[in-house]
Amino acid sequence: MGTLTYDSKLTVALDDRVLAHLQAVIWSKLRRGEQFAFTWTDPMRSGLGRTSVWLSPHIPLAFEYFGSRAPRLNPAWIDALTKSANSPGGLTLVAEPEGGDGVT
Template sequence: MGTLIYDGADGFAFDDRVLAHLQAVIATKLRRREGFLLIWTDRTSGIEGTLRSIWLDPSISLQFVFAHPELPELNRDWLGLLTERANGNSGLVLEDALRAEIREEVPAGSFAAARAHRRDA
């Protein structure tokens, strides 16, 4: 598990693969001087978890600390989806199912298939 350190104080745990994708998307947005909201359920404090949201802006200090010395390989499809969400009005929402698929804990396409099914219903 890696850590996203926000504003020099709060640290939030993410799987290294998820954190690497976040780093790429966040760095792109901040390079463009675009702020946005990041929202996820933090399950480190218990099974039910805590809904967290942080505002990411070029003026706020961020550190990405990875548990392993090599960065995981990035998936262009996931980068595209995360970037699309970060550009939306609701901010970048990281559902548990999406994070599980990025971590490769469920078959690729599972999150996308479930999302398409909900949209069609």
């Protein structure tokens, strides 16, 4: 389980594999100077079921991984997450497409 920390104030625990795919999509958009919403569900956290944040190149964001090895990336999942991030609703976690073994 890794963590994504937003603006040094909000931290969410995510599986390293999920986190690696989110990082690829988020960094790609932020590198281009794009701002967008990111929403995730977290039913285990103090009764809060859903959180949304506005991602911008000007807001600190940290990705911390439990494991030392980078997970294999699935290009189809990155594409699905990117489509989600480019939608009016912003980035949401979508299920990994079948055959989830991609390239490193």
